[in-house]
Amino acid sequence: xxxxxxxxxxxxxxxxxxxxxxxxxxxxxxxxxxxxxxxxxxxxxxxxxxxxxxxxxxxxxxxxxxxxxxxxxxxxxxxxxxxxxxxxxxxxxxxxxxxxxxxxxxxxxxxxxxxxxxxxxxxxxxxxxxxxxxxxxxxxxxxxxxxxxxxxxxxxxxxxxxxxxxxxxxxxxxxxxxxxxxxxxxxxxxxxxxxxxxxxxxxxxxxxxxxxxxxxxxxxxxxxxxxxxxxxxxxxxxxxxxxxxxxxxxxxxxxxxxxxxxxxxxxxxxxxxxxxxxxxxxxxxxxxxxxxxxxxxxxxxxxxxxxxxxxxxxxxxxxxxxxxxxxxxxxxxxxxxxxxxxxxxxxxxxxxxxxxxxxxxxxxxxxxxxxxxxxxxxxxxxxxxxxxxxxxxxxxxxxxxxxxxxxxxxxxxxxxxxxxxxxxxxxxxxxxxxxxxxxxxxxxxxxxxxxxxxxxxxxxxxxxxxxxxxxxxxxxxxxxxxxxxxxxxxxxxxxxxxxxxxxxxxxxxxxxxxxxxxxxxxxxxxxxxxxxxxxxxxx
Amino acid sequence: xxxxxxxxxxxxxxxxxxxxxxxxxxxxxxxxxxxxxxxxxxxxxxxxxxxxxxxxxxxxxxxxxxxxxxxxxxxxxxxxxxxxxxxxxxxxxxxxxxxxxxxxxxxxxxxxxxxxxxxxxxxxxxxxxxxxxxxxxxxxxxxxxxxxxxxxxxxxxxxxxxxxxxxxxxxxxxxxxxxxxxxxxxxxxxxxxxxxxxxxxxxxxxxxxxxxxxxxxxxxxxxxxxxxxxxxxxxxxxxxxxxxxxxxxxxxxxxxxxxxxxxxxxxxxxxxxxxxxxxxxxxxxxxxxxxxxxxxxxxxxxxxxxxxxxxxxxxxxxxxxx
Numbered sequence: 001x002x003x004x005x006x007x008x009x010x011x012x013x014x015x016x017x018x019x020x021x022x023x024x025x026x027x028x029x030x031x032x033x034x035x036x037x038x039x040x041x042x043x044x045x046x047x048x049x050x051x052x053x054x055x056x057x058x059x060x061x062x063x064x065x066x067x068x069x070x071x072x073x074x075x076x077x078x079x080x081x082x083x084x085x086x087x088x089x090x091x092x093x094x095x096x097x098x099x100x101x102x103x104x105x106x107x108x109x110x111x112x113x114x115x116x117x118x119x120x121x122x123x124x125x126x127x128x129x130x131x132x133x134x135x136x137x138x139x140x141x142x143x144x145x146x147x148x149x150x151x152x153x154x155x156x157x158x159x160x161x162x163x164x165x166x167x168x169x170x171x172x173x174x175x176x177x178x179x180x181x182x183x184x185x186x187x188x189x190x191x192x193x194x195x196x197x198x199x200x201x202x203x204x205x206x207x208x209x210x211x212x213x214x215x216x217x218x219x220x221x222x223x224x225x226x227x228x229x230x231x232x233x234x235x236x237x238x239x240x241x242x243x244x245x246x247x248x249x250x251x252x253x254x255x256x257x258x259x260x261x262x263x264x265x266x267x268x269x270x271x272x273x274x275x276x277x278x279x280x281x282x283x284x285x286x287x288x289x290x291x292x293x294x295x296x297x298x299x300x301x302x303x304x305x306x307x308x309x310x311x312x313x314x315x316x317x318x319x320x321x322x323x324x325x326x327x328x329x330x331x332x333x334x335x336x337x338x339x340x341x342x343x344x345x346x347x348x349x350x351x352x353x354x355x356x357x358x359x360x361x362x363x364x365x366x367x368x369x370x371x372x373x374x375x376x377x378x379x380x381x382x383x384x385x386x387x388x389x390x391x392x393x394x395x396x397x398x399x400x401x402x403x404x405x406x407x408x409x410x411x412x413x414x415x416x417x418x419x420x421x422x423x424x425x426x427x428x429x430x431x432x433x434x435x436x437x438x439x440x441x442x443x444x445x446x447x448x449x450x451x452x453x454x455x456x457x458x459x460x461x462x463x464x465x466x467x468x469x470x471x472x473x474x475x476x477x478x479x480x481x482x483x484x485x486x487x488x489x490x491x492x493x494x495x496x497x498x499x500x501x502x503x504x505x506x507x508x509x510x511x512x513x514x515x516x517x518x519x520x521x522x523x524x525x526x527x528x529x530x531x532x533x534x535x536x537x538x539x
Numbered sequence: 540x541x542x543x544x545x546x547x548x549x550x551x552x553x554x555x556x557x558x559x560x561x562x563x564x565x566x567x568x569x570x571x572x573x574x575x576x577x578x579x580x581x582x583x584x585x586x587x588x589x590x591x592x593x594x595x596x597x598x599x600x601x602x603x604x605x606x607x608x609x610x611x612x613x614x615x616x617x618x619x620x621x622x623x624x625x626x627x628x629x630x631x632x633x634x635x636x637x638x639x640x641x642x643x644x645x646x647x648x649x650x651x652x653x654x655x656x657x658x659x660x661x662x663x664x665x666x667x668x669x670x671x672x673x674x675x676x677x678x679x680x681x682x683x684x685x686x687x688x689x690x691x692x693x694x695x696x697x698x699x700x701x702x703x704x705x706x707x708x709x710x711x712x713x714x715x716x717x718x719x720x721x722x723x724x725x726x727x728x729x730x731x732x733x734x735x736x737x738x739x740x741x742x743x744x745x746x747x748x749x750x751x752x753x754x755x756x757x758x759x760x761x762x763x764x765x766x767x768x769x770x771x772x773x774x775x776x777x778x779x780x781x782x783x784x785x786x787x788x789x790x791x792x793x794x795x796x797x798x799x800x801x802x803x804x805x806x807x808x809x810x811x812x813x814x815x816x817x818x819x820x821x822x823x824x825x826x827x828x829x830x831x832x833x834x835x836x837x838x839x840x841x842x843x844x845x846x847x848x849x850x851x852x853x854x855x856x857x858x859x860x861x
Contacts, residue, residue: 069727141724147701148684148726152650236702242685243700276590285609307687308698309705312635316628323620327613330575334612337579340586347587355583362579366572373623375630376568379561379694382687382722446565447551448691450722453730457718462547 012415012512027112028515033097034413035119036089039126041482043085046133050078052475055437055468063455071454072139073155077132079142084164085126087398088256091263092209093118093174095405096202098413100178102506102513103196105187105522110180114173122170128163132156141452143253146234146245150226157227161220168213171259175209178202187505189524193287196504196528197280200287201266204294208255208262212298216252219245243308250301258297260394261361262290264401265332268354271404272336274502275351276343279529282335289328296325306377315374322372329365333358348500349423353404356431360396364389367442385445388438396434403430403481410485411495415512418488422480430477436470503529554717554738555693556710557634562694564626571619634695637708641676644669645757645840648679648686648699648721651728656837658844660754665734667719670744671711678706678805682836687723690736696722704805711738761845764838768830782823789843789850796821808843 013030016022023031054074057065066074097115101108109115132138138160140149149157182203186195223245225231232238234245273280280286302310302318336358345351367389370376380386403426411417440463449460456464498507505522506513553559644667647654655663669675679688679699689696690709697707721732739747765771765785778784788803796819801807810817812834815827834842 063730068730072724072727072729139727143724145685145724148724152684152726236700242702277592282605282609306631307696308685309700309703312632315631319628320624323617323624326620327617330616331609331613333579335609337582337586338608340583340590343586343590344592345587345590346592355587358583359580362576363572366576369572369620369623370565370568372620373564373568373627375561375627375634376564377627378631378634378696379565379691381696382689382724443549447548448689448718448720450689450720450730452724455730459548462545 010510011514012510013515014415014512016515025116027108027116029097029101029109029112029115030413030513030515030517032115032119033094036093036097036122039119039123040086040089040094043081043126043129044478047078047081047086048475048478050074050081051471054078055471057454058456058464059468061456061458061461066454068454069139070137072141072452073137075452076138076141080138080160080164081129082394083142083256083260084167085122085129087260087394088171089122089174090260090398090402091267091405092178092202092205092259093122093170095198095267095402095409096174096178096205096263099409099506100181100199100202101185102509102517103199103504104182104185104190105505105518105524106181106185107516107518109177110184111177115177118170118173118177121173122167125163125165125167125170128159128166132160132163135159143249144220144223144245145249146223146226146242147237147240150223150233150245151235151237158224161224165217165220168217171209171213175206175213178206179210182206187522187524190505193284194524194527195287196266197269197283197286197290198263198266201262201269201290204290205259205262207291207294208259208297212252212255212259215248216256219248219252222248243305243310246305246308247301250304251298254301254304255294255297257390257393258293260398261401262293264357264361264398264405265290267401267405267408268336268357270502270504271350271354271408272339273529273531274408274500275348275354276340276345277531278339278343279527279531280335281338281341282331283528286332286335289331292328293325296321296328300325303372303377306374307381319372319374323369326365326369326372329361333362333365347424349418349420349427350404350408350500352424352427353400353407356427357397357400357404360392360400360431360434364392364396367392379448380445382451383445384441384449384451387451388441388445391438391441396438400430403427406481406485408500409506410488411499412506412511412513414489414492415495415510416488416492417495417499418481418492419484422484426477426480426484429473429480433470433473433475433477437467437474438470440464440466440470503531551691551694552713552715552717553692554711554713554715555690555695556712557694558692558712560630560633560694564630567626568623571623575616635697635707637676637706638674638710641674641708642669643844644675644677645837645844646677646679646688646699647682647836647840648688648725648732649682650684650726651721651732653688653719653721653732653734654837656757656840657748658757659748660756660760661748661751662754666737667734668737668739668744668747669711670741671714671738672741674708674710676706676708678704678840680704680836680840684725685723686721686725686732689720689722690717691720692717693736698723704809706805711736714738714740714743757841757844758848759845761841761843761848764834764842765845768834770842773827782827783820785846786849787851789847791850794821795819805843808846809839812839812842 013028057071135156138157139155140153222233226233232240234240234242269280300318300322302314303322306315407423444460444463449456495511497510509518643658645656653665655667681699681701686699688699693709695707695709697705715738717736719734719736773780773782774785776786791803793801793803813831815829816825819825
């Protein structure tokens, strides 16, 4: 099927047309996924550069690298870029775009042109972000809390808000596309309970994208109305209510956390199953837990506001529901662990990333319980404990999943294998660097170091230096894959259609796939993850 | 508490009646989380070693899942989180329920400083002196953006909002000097909006109150403002003026024209001064001019202290235990 020639003779989605025009006007979901990959990688590099500067400043207690206002801009831009321009689009727009049609045996998504529009809309939002960055940045924090953002900040708040506003439509388009695609375009025999769990996870994510994203757009519009026209909405001096903003903001931004983590959970399910040669333990439970997280996740936003002056009784409801939403996450972790039991486990790079995900997500999830506990939250709210917790979820969880997925499907996407030993090294370096960066921040947080501090008391220095040292290791860890993956595009060994011997429709087609994905539309006759002959027979 | 071997702290000092309760809950959470984290790590480590891939060996399938296992790892975590929920909620209500007899301290936050005033009149900036062994209630407001007063050694924090009072309390237990921070990001110099709480022996505290420049108690200053601003013209002590009397107002229940009954607390009085006609009263014409922009946040707090001093004692107790 494949040859060892450096150039592949067979026509595929990559070599069918090399012109720039063919990329910019493509409606092929696989090419759009790659367009997103390029865009979000650029934003990831930019966001990481901000993080590097933050950690450099925090090497010493005094503010001796950047001015206070520039420091505030650094953490604001870091958060905005990483959340809205990297994490939210990362897995859905790159791997989701590439894989969802292939996993369900379809030629493309339901609305290919809407899919391309999603990338253009994202890019326009991205341009506003770049303009914001070069015109001096924003200093409101990624949370845009009012009345600081609507009245007091004298930075480019509106440019950035417009950027986030526009980018939101990209999420909505992508989510809408996936929902329709998954409902209407599954191959014959591919019932809901035969779907790979990645598809379930992206489906749940898409629901949040479609229902949640309009709220952040409305909220930022209201900030704009108050900022530009002094219409009193959030500032009490104008007759507004500052807590109203927080309710609206977190109504989107808490579910947005699940936009970031659910797709990673889907990736991890695929990887764990493949590399332990086992069906995911409790398939249906894992599938429904994604939906449960998506639904209950909409009802927990007030746990960001326990100390804000929100009604204590509202706080009780939010605390209770936050514990409920923790349960499906715990169930997933237990089921992944149980999948390893009596498996046939190999330690390839994607598996290392997936195991890293489980470990770090477990710590991130468990420390989330501290924050859902109302009394405990009083002490740790707005400290480095919170910073550590959500980085364990978003970096330890979401990005480990993204990296695992990129390695897992890299041969499928590019037709080339990456160097395996370099891959394993990167997973190890990232895991070590990550923990050294963020574990000390739990201790700092309980000690009482507040977040978003340009200068800090001297007694916190040692732990901050550890954190900065970890960040530099983490930086190296992220640079490794950029280099060897790029290198493999030309020099990697040619990949077969199914180098991991994985189950799933995407592995039935050549690597890289032809533009139309499948030469023949597949018919599904077995359950997902039928890695054991016995199960194939029964399915 | 600086660790003697490391030379830097790993755990915050305990200096209030809240600290022990907070830390007990913290250790419970650490124990539960630690147990589950280690359980998962050990299981993963054992499984990936024991079931590592061997050539030509394909073990039997482990099945499609087990109902009872799924139930166990749903119900056990759920039960544990419910313990966390109730424990945490109980502590939360304890932290924010002001005990009777607390010393009043008034706090105004602004970009980027903390202003404190004691009822006896002493003012402080970025420093707060309090006695040990007595609850201290902080009534807080911001002049601009949202701030948050945080004293890690006391394990208390609360957002300080513009336009509305928030309150919290603590009881220092050990004399000493403790850091206070602004925990809610508030702009350029956010990280400089810090200071110190000095917890003092009661005797030292009395000396501190008596020392320094001669000051006017807040309610006296408030009484003067009440005259200067012309409030007294309408709000007469004997309730014969065009507005209701302030005597006995604080802590009482006021029936509005709409029939709604409101507790006359700090926020109610503040709203009546800044937005006087928003909540009309029966039997009174809505003719009071607004004092928004005319009177500072400190002035408002002094007026409230004055009106509070006119309260009947029973009413005052009732409001503080609400």
